[in-house]
Amino acid sequence: MIRLREIRPDRLMRRLSPAAWTRVVGVLAVVAGWQLGGVVLAAESKAVVQKNRAFNFKRITIAAGGVVQFVNDDEFIHQVYTQSPDFNFDTAESPPGNTLNITFPVKGTFEVHCHIHPKMQLIVNVI
Amino acid sequence: MRLGFLTNHQKPIPGREMSNYGARLLIVLAAVAALAAPDARAADARQAASPSPAASPPATSVPPDEPADEPADEPAATPEREPKTDLFDSGRLLATGGVSQLEGAGGGGLTPWALITGYGTRDAIGANAHYTYIPLSDFRIQSEGVAVGFFDRLEVSADRQEFDSRATGAKLGFGYGFTFNQDIFGAKVRLLGDAVYDQDSLVPQVAAGVQYKHNEEAAQVRAVGAKHDDGVDYYLSATKLFLGESILANLTLRETKANQFGILGFGGDRHDDYSLQYEGSLAYLLSRKLAVGAEFRTKPNNLSAAREQTAYDVFGAYFVNKNLSFTLAYLDMGDIATQRNERGAYLSAQVGF
Amino acid sequence: MQRFHVRLVLAVALAATLAAGARASFAAGDDALYRAFGQRDGLVKIVADATNRWVADDRIKDTFDNINLDRFKNLLVDQLCELTGGPCKYTGRNMYEAHKGLHLNQAEFNALVEDLQLAMNKYDIPFSTQNELLVMLAPMEHDSVTR
Numbered sequence: 001m002i003r004l005r006e007i008r009p010d011r012l013m014r015r016l017s018p019a020a021w022t023r024v025v026g027v028l029a030v031v032a033g034w035q036l037g038g039v040v041l042a043a044e045s046k047a048v049v050q051k052n053r054a055f056n057f058k059r060i061t062i063a064a065g066g067v068v069q070f071v072n073d074d075e076f077i078h079q080v081y082t083q084s085p086d087f088n089f090d091t092a093e094s095p096p097g098n099t100l101n102i103t104f105p106v107k108g109t110f111e112v113h114c115h116i117h118p119k120m121q122l123i124v125n126v127i
Numbered sequence: 128m129r130l131g132f133l134t135n136h137q138k139p140i141p142g143r144e145m146s147n148y149g150a151r152l153l154i155v156l157a158a159v160a161a162l163a164a165p166d167a168r169a170a171d172a173r174q175a176a177s178p179s180p181a182a183s184p185p186a187t188s189v190p191p192d193e194p195a196d197e198p199a200d201e202p203a204a205t206p207e208r209e210p211k212t213d214l215f216d217s218g219r220l221l222a223t224g225g226v227s228q229l230e231g232a233g234g235g236g237l238t239p240w241a242l243i244t245g246y247g248t249r250d251a252i253g254a255n256a257h258y259t260y261i262p263l264s265d266f267r268i269q270s271e272g273v274a275v276g277f278f279d280r281l282e283v284s285a286d287r288q289e290f291d292s293r294a295t296g297a298k299l300g301f302g303y304g305f306t307f308n309q310d311i312f313g314a315k316v317r318l319l320g321d322a323v324y325d326q327d328s329l330v331p332q333v334a335a336g337v338q339y340k341h342n343e344e345a346a347q348v349r350a351v352g353a354k355h356d357d358g359v360d361y362y363l364s365a366t367k368l369f370l371g372e373s374i375l376a377n378l379t380l381r382e383t384k385a386n387q388f389g390i391l392g393f394g395g396d397r398h399d400d401y402s403l404q405y406e407g408s409l410a411y412l413l414s415r416k417l418a419v420g421a422e423f424r425t426k427p428n429n430l431s432a433a434r435e436q437t438a439y440d441v442f443g444a445y446f447v448n449k450n451l452s453f454t455l456a457y458l459d460m461g462d463i464a465t466q467r468n469e470r471g472a473y474l475s476a477q478v479g480f
Numbered sequence: 481m482q483r484f485h486v487r488l489v490l491a492v493a494l495a496a497t498l499a500a501g502a503r504a505s506f507a508a509g510d511d512a513l514y515r516a517f518g519q520r521d522g523l524v525k526i527v528a529d530a531t532n533r534w535v536a537d538d539r540i541k542d543t544f545d546n547i548n549l550d551r552f553k554n555l556l557v558d559q560l561c562e563l564t565g566g567p568c569k570y571t572g573r574n575m576y577e578a579h580k581g582l583h584l585n586q587a588e589f590n591a592l593v594e595d596l597q598l599a600m601n602k603y604d605i606p607f608s609t610q611n612e613l614l615v616m617l618a619p620m621e622h623d624s625v626t627r
Contacts, residue, residue, distance in 0.1 A: 053581075120546070212585075248585070250586065
C-alpha cells in the first residue's frame, strides 16, 4: 500500500540525484510524446491519383485535419490549388512521380484544381 | 497485497537507478497519464498505409467519434486520349515530296532525289500521277506515270515515255514521226537521314534506287547502234534541305548503260558497259509554294553515231496544294540522234496526295 | 548558236546561293532575328494567332484539350524569344518531357508547323526569315514526336 504521506517533494528533492532526475524527466517526455504522437498518427490520410490529366476521384470526404496525398502518376506535371474564404493553397509544380501532401484543417467543401490542366477538378468534402 | 518494495527505506545511491521515492513518483505519474490520455486506438484503425511526413502544419486533435454516415468517395474514370491513325494522312509538308522526274521517280525534273514521293508521313501512304510534255527543237517527248510512296521509306513508280522523232525519223529511215516508246519501272528506298527534320546535322537524306527500262523499239535502237533494248539503272541520291538558307541541294550518282536515258537503247559501239554518271539539282525556295532552280545530268555517250552531252535545265516548280503541282523548265538536252542543240520547254503537272 | 553551257548553270546556282546569303544574315549571338519577328510583341501576336489555329485545327485540336492556353502561350513566347536571340529565358520542360504524354506523330507535328507558317504569313514575316526560325524548330521533331 502506498503511503502518500511519504511522498514529500522537499524530501524527494534531496533524495533523488541529478542523474535520477534526468531519467525522470526523460521518461515523462517519452510518455508525453507517446500520447501526443498517438494523436498525430491518428489523423486521416487519403490518396488521390493524377493520371491522364485527371483526378481518379470526382469527390472525396475526409475528416478535418486529414491529409490528401496528390500522387502524380502521369506523364505531365501538375499542381493543385483551391480558393475559398476559409482555406486556400496554391502549390508549386509537381513532376511525374512526385506526391503533394495537403492538409485540410477546416470543415467545408473545397474545389481543387490544376493551373496547368483546367478541366481537372476534385471536390474535397471536409467533415 | 503488500507492496513491500514501496516501503523500502534504503538510502539513495548516487549515479545508479532511481531511488525508491523516484520510482514511486514515476509510477504514480504514469498511472495518471494513462488514465487521462484520449483513446487513440479507434483513429489508428483508419490510418493510411504510408504515413505522411510533416510537410504540412501539425494536425489539431480530432475526435474520431463522428457519425459514420459520411458520403462515399466518388471515383472518376481516367480518360485516355485515342490517337488518330490515318493511312492516307497527306501529313508531309508542302513540296517535300519533290515533283516527278523524267523517268517517273520523285525528285526534280531531270534527276531523282532522295525524297520519297507523295505526302504520306512515315505512318502513311501517298501517291501521284504525272504528265510531262517536252517540245524540243526537233523532237517531242512525253512522259506519263504513277508513283506511290510507302511510309516515307519506299517508293515505286511506273512510267511510259514517248519520243516522237518527227522529221528526224524520216531522215533516219524510220518514217516521219516515228515514236520510240519506253516503259520504266522504278523503286527507291530511303536509307538514312531526313531532309526536313535533320536541320541540326549535315547528314543528308540518302536513298538508293533502281530503274528498269524497256524500250519497245528494239530494231530501231539497234539501227542507231545500241546493243540492248532494255537495261537497269542504279542510283544513289543525297538530298539536303538547308532550311536556314531556303536552299535544297541534291546529288545523284547513277550507274547506267542507257543512251539518251534509254530512248535510244542501251550500250553502244563506243562503250557497252556501265559507267558512272553525275546528276545534281540546286533549288531556292521562294515561298511555301514556289521553288526555282537548276539541274544537270551527264550521259555516257556510248554511241559514235549519236553523240550525247550533259543535259541542263533551269526550272520553277509551283505547288498549288498537296494535290496539284506544276513544273516549268527550260531544258537543253544537247545533241540527240544527229540533231544539234536540242532545247525547249519542259512542262509537267502532278496530281496526288 | 552557243548551246547551254555548264557555266550558265553554275552561274544560276551561284546567284541563288548569293541571293540567299545577301539578305540579312542572322548570326547566332545577336537579336537580329528577334527584332525581325517584332520582338516580344510580335511573337505574342504570332503565338496567339497560331494557337487559335491549332485549337481549331481538326488534325491537332485534341492535343490542346485540357491545357491552360495562357500558360502555354507564355511559355511558347519565352521559348521563341530565347531561340531568336531575345532577352528571355524559357522555363518550361524539355521537348521530350513536355510532349511525351501526348504521343504525337509526324502528321501532328507537321500540322503544327503549317499553322505556325500561316500565322507568320499573317504578320508578314518574310519566308526566308520564317525559315530561320523553323530551322531551329525542325530538329525538335526528334524529341516531340514519340509515336
